[in-house]
Amino acid sequence: MTVTCPHSVTAGSYLLGVLHPSELEEYRRHAGSCPHCEREIADLTPVARFLKVFKAEIEAGEEVDVSLLLGHIRPRQSPPEESVRD
Numbered sequence: 001m002t003v004t005c006p007h008s009v010t011a012g013s014y015l016l017g018v019l020h021p022s023e024l025e026e027y028r029r030h031a032g033s034c035p036h037c038e039r040e041i042a043d044l045t046p047v048a049r050f051l052k053v054f055k056a057e058i059e060a061g062e063e064v065d066v067s068l069l070l071g072h073i074r075p076r077q078s079p080p081e082e083s084v085r086d
């Protein structure tokens with residue numbers, strides 16, 4: 001049985017930085033005292049990071065190597081940092 005917090009869906013928006021400032025403040029306060037949200041944030045952080053990289057590469061007009069990007073969301077195998085950018 002899984003107990004979920006109704007606010008946990010907000011974690012994704014929070015991590016993607018799309019919350020309104022008032023919601024952001026409220027959610028931060030809530031997440032500080034809610035183990036479900038804390039866990040949700042911990043779980044989603046790698047995904048959010050991946051999406052940010054993905055978005056940045058698309059915006060930069062770079063060819064997106066999804067398999068390489070997916071390496072970023074694997075918690076235990078972080079590939080060596082490669083900065084191959086002109």
Ligand SMILES: [Zn+2]
Nearest residue numbers: 005007034037
């Ligand atoms: Zn919560």
